[in-house]
Amino acid sequence: MKKIAILISGRGSNMAVILDAIKRGEVPAEVALVLSNRADAAGLQTASDAGIPVAVVPSKGKSREDFEASVQEELIHAGAEFVCLAGFMRVLSQGFVEAWSGRMLNIHPSLLPLFRGLHVHEQALEARVAVSGCTVHYVTPELDGGPIVGQAVVPVEPGDTPDTLAERVQKAEHILYPAALARCLGGAGNVLPQPGILIAFREV
Numbered sequence: 001m002k003k004i005a006i007l008i009s010g011r012g013s014n015m016a017v018i019l020d021a022i023k024r025g026e027v028p029a030e031v032a033l034v035l036s037n038r039a040d041a042a043g044l045q046t047a048s049d050a051g052i053p054v055a056v057v058p059s060k061g062k063s064r065e066d067f068e069a070s071v072q073e074e075l076i077h078a079g080a081e082f083v084c085l086a087g088f089m090r091v092l093s094q095g096f097v098e099a100w101s102g103r104m105l106n107i108h109p110s111l112l113p114l115f116r117g118l119h120v121h122e123q124a125l126e127a128r129v130a131v132s133g134c135t136v137h138y139v140t141p142e143l144d145g146g147p148i149v150g151q152a153v154v155p156v157e158p159g160d161t162p163d164t165l166a167e168r169v170q171k172a173e174h175i176l177y178p179a180a181l182a183r184c185l186g187g188a189g190n191v192l193p194q195p196g197i198l199i200a201f202r203e204v
């Protein structure tokens with residue numbers, strides 16, 4: 001049973017669905033820590049209410065090096081063996097990422113390698129793609145460039161705004177991330193067919 005840490009910066013809905021999937025026995029893990037770089041991250045309360053240890057390591061006003069050293073200290077103290085980035089909005093340095101090589105996942109709200117970085121739904125609408133979706137990938141020093149574990153595809157609907165597309169993509173994230181994490185941790189990671197969502201995984 002792997003001890004995992006989940007890093008967030010905001011609402012934490014992906015963190016919450018991972019907690020639920022673990023509780024249902026669908027992900028062979030236990031959550032040792034939920035950590036945020038923002039004290040106002042709503043996901044911290046969700047984790048705390050679930051009895052999960054939480055930590056805040058503010059990134060504002062800190063060098064990237066000092067910030068990451070504090071994060072690493074918390075991860076080691078918690079005994080984390082695997083890290084899930086779930087809406088964690090900081091680009092991580094090569095040194096930090098390499099210390100977690102093969103043991104850190106991220107969820108990105110586009111079909112990588114399309115639309116890396118931020119403001120991805122604006123990019124997708126601007127590009128007039130017919131489909132979008134989300135990607136779970138291993139984290140490497142190259143931003144959003146790591147090996148893909150799984151992807152979920154959703155249609156872009158006429159009249160979509162960044163918010164309506166984000167909502168549709170996030171529903172897919174909540175199905176994809178727990179299953180992808182389960183597969184990375186040696187679990188089955190099965191997904192029931194979902195209307196309007198195509199999900200596929202890659203051996204990594």
Ligand SMILES: Nc1nc2c(c(=O)[nH]1)N[C@@H](CN(C=O)c1ccc(C(=O)N[C@@H](CCC(=O)O)C(=O)O)cc1)CN2
Nearest residue numbers: 088089090091092106108117139140141142143144145
């Ligand atoms: N080295 C890597 N770091 C991170 C990766 C990665 O693949 N390699 N994934 C990202 C997640 N992410 C998109 O999925 C992402 C997060 C944040 C940013 C970004 O530009 N952040 C700014 C600060 C923004 C803020 O604080 O609001 C920054 O760090 O300067 C881009 C992409 C996580 N990290």
Ligand SMILES: NCC(=O)N[C@@H]1O[C@H](COP(=O)([O-])[O-])[C@@H](O)[C@H]1O
Nearest residue numbers: 010011012013014086087107108109
């Ligand atoms: N580039 C990183 C990025 O944009 N991540 C996105 O942040 C959201 C966090 O939501 P959550 O806090 O409710 O899980 C998620 O939609 C995730 O794809």
